[in-house]
Amino acid sequence: MGLPMERNIHAPTVPSGPTTAGTGFKDLTKFSMVELMNEKEHIEAELSAYSSVLTSQGVTMDTTLTTFDGFPRDDIDVAQIRTTRARIVHLRNDHKEVMKYLEKGLHAHFEALQQAQNGTAVSGNSSTAQLPILNGLATSSATTTETPFAKVNSVASGSPADQAGLKAGDSIRSFGSVNWVNHEHLSKVGEVVQQNEGRALVVKIVRQNESGPGTRELSLSLIPRRNWGGRGLLGCHLVPL
Structure with a gap:
């Protein structure tokens, strides 16, 4: 039918x-x-x-x-x-x-x-x-692939993202193998998260300094997992830049 x-x-x-x-x-x-x-x-x-x-x-x-x-x-x-x-x-x-x-x-x-x-x-x-x-894109091939492509909009308390140290306002430079040149409107982030449930992913971020102007770069270890008490495997919301 x-x-x-x-x-x-x-x-x-x-x-x-x-x-x-x-x-x-x-x-x-x-x-x-x-x-x-x-x-x-x-x-x-x-x-x-x-x-x-x-x-x-x-x-x-x-x-x-x-x-x-x-x-x-x-x-x-x-x-x-x-x-x-x-x-x-x-x-x-x-x-x-x-x-x-x-x-x-x-x-x-x-x-x-x-x-x-x-x-x-x-x-x-x-x-x-x-x-x-092109001068505005980056100053080296390394910084180009790690140009921030997403921002953390919110992080749920007690979530895997929270435990990894992510905070609202952080800019994402790379999420596992995903970066500025291949994220495809963040769809690849979802794929990487699904494929690595229970495994640590390295997330490189840029964070505004709390005590003054400027930023600092951090590498966090995030483990996507279920049953943490909320929705999804991360417990955070990302928005594209």
């Missing part, structure tokens, strides 16, 4: 098919750093929209779509979920491709900066044209 068409109201208002940075659609080698950043944000927005479709159906990328005896489940829109999952796979591949060129451009930028600092002529290097744009 078919499912009601009303289920389609949950579909995201984005086009179907690989329209982003897939091979054969856009020549990323001709993109400026600003265009690559815009492409990255566009893909991440699409990923967020499609992820919300799965969430509205109560499934993930790995949830089984069949009953124990092999029939399609009748409590979800199986066709829509399959289409959504396929689109997410396309977008993730597009995102990896964009990030490859973005990171390559950043490395070229840092190399140009180093040459400039050493007094080496950099004329003719195409990356120098990007210097005014």
